[in-house]
Amino acid sequence: MRERSHITWVGADAAGIHVSPADCYIDPVRPCKTAIITHGHADHARAGHNHVIATPETLAIMAVRYGETFAQTTTALCYGSSMMLGPVKVTLQPAGHVLGSAQIILDYQGQRVIAAGDYKRKRDPTCQPFMPVPCDVFITEATFGLPVFRHPDPAVELKRLLATKYLFPDRTIVIGAYALGKAQRVIALLREAGYNAPIYIHGALQKLCNLYEDYGVPLGSLLPATAGKAGAPQAELKGQIVIAPPSAIGAKWAQRLHDPLIVFASGWMQVRQRAKQRGVEFPLILSDHADWDDLLMTIEQINPGEVWVTHGREDALIKACQMRGYQARALSVVGYEEGEA
Ligand SMILES: [Zn+2]
Numbered sequence: 001m002r003e004r005s006h007i008t009w010v011g012a013d014a015a016g017i018h019v020s021p022a023d024c025y026i027d028p029v030r031p032c033k034t035a036i037i038t039h040g041h042a043d044h045a046r047a048g049h050n051h052v053i054a055t056p057e058t059l060a061i062m063a064v065r066y067g068e069t070f071a072q073t074t075t076a077l078c079y080g081s082s083m084m085l086g087p088v089k090v091t092l093q094p095a096g097h098v099l100g101s102a103q104i105i106l107d108y109q110g111q112r113v114i115a116a117g118d119y120k121r122k123r124d125p126t127c128q129p130f131m132p133v134p135c136d137v138f139i140t141e142a143t144f145g146l147p148v149f150r151h152p153d154p155a156v157e158l159k160r161l162l163a164t165k166y167l168f169p170d171r172t173i174v175i176g177a178y179a180l181g182k183a184q185r186v187i188a189l190l191r192e193a194g195y196n197a198p199i200y201i202h203g204a205l206q207k208l209c210n211l212y213e214d215y216g217v218p219l220g221s222l223l224p225a226t227a228g229k230a231g232a233p234q235a236e237l238k239g240q241i242v243i244a245p246p247s248a249i250g251a252k253w254a255q256r257l258h259d260p261l262i263v264f265a266s267g268w269m270q271v272r273q274r275a276k277q278r279g280v281e282f283p284l285i286l287s288d289h290a291d292w293d294d295l296l297m298t299i300e301q302i303n304p305g306e307v308w309v310t311h312g313r314e315d316a317l318i319k320a321c322q323m324r325g326y327q328a329r330a331l332s333v334v335g336y337e338e339g340e341a
Contacts (some may be wrong), residue, residue, distance in 0.1 A: 007136060019088060024053075037062070038116075039095065054074070064208060096128065097118040130298070149292045175264040176280075179208055190241065200241065203225075262279060304326065310329070
């Protein structure tokens with residue numbers, strides 16, 4: 001066992017992860033004076049803080065979602081650059097989760113704590129890859145923190161999807177994907193797999209797809225999947241690929257499309273029961289979170305003095321860390337959802 005780090009200047013309370021000497025929170029769930037935001041998903045990035053520090057991409061995502069006045073002041077911090085918050089040096093590095101997602105690196109009195117936020121290690125052409133950085137305390141998520149969660153290679157999943165599409169050339173492929181991150185990743189992976197036809201997108205995805213393109217992520221030809229009149233199947237979308245938010249795939253909207261083949265892109269699609277519950281015909285296992293192997297690989301690469309585990313399946317990961325000689329404990333942070341996995 002390594003020696004305990006005795007770091008007490010970072011902790012969690014009802015508002016989120018608190019950094020005492022900097023008087024700030026990371027991804028707070030309540031409005032607060034200074035908030036450092038890891039990424040734009042709604043459970044991490046909330047409106048109403050006084051001062052928000054985040055990557056330029058995350059600030060832009062928040063402005064799209066909440067309007068330009070989502071905070072009184074903002075500070076854009078690019079990957080690799082640092083700022084002082086009181087005596088604490090704050091640096092952001094890529095987390096590989098969605099566009100602009102960042103690990104928050106905190107240096108204070110010779111100690112380093114990293115709050116990784118949500119992260120993943122598998123290929124994603126729409127954001128910069130996770131960067132392992134040595135530290136004393138690594139705060140990790142554990143959304144898929146059980147040994148049963150092993151996510152396949154995204155390219156293999158997309159090939160499997162396209163093979164099914166070519167098997168049913170007349171059906172409309174309707175892919176449910178979260179509006180921030182997953183939708184753009186599915187589109188970019190389809191392009192990488194050689195699918196160059198226009199992709200039809202639900203109106204709820206338009207602004208975020210535009211934002212990704214503005215930040216240099218090419219998505220190819222995207223056309224609006226305008227819903228036709230009630231009861232009228234949309235002949236024009238026959239044989240096409242349509243991307244929609246998860247709420248739309250079970251709704252009348254999707255049923256109006258021509259012979260829809262319902263796909264859902266999520267790490268949870270490994271669980272058959274979840275696919276069945278949602279009426280998903282084709283579960284596309286595509287996660288924006290680290291799976292079990294990648295959680296452990298990341299911890300071994302970083303080799304921190306101590307691991308703190310937040311939202312997810314803390315117990316199994318804590319145990320696995322301890323078996324590998326790491327000090328590990330739960331850091332109870334409320335308010336994060338498993339939704340966008
Ligand atoms: Zn997230």
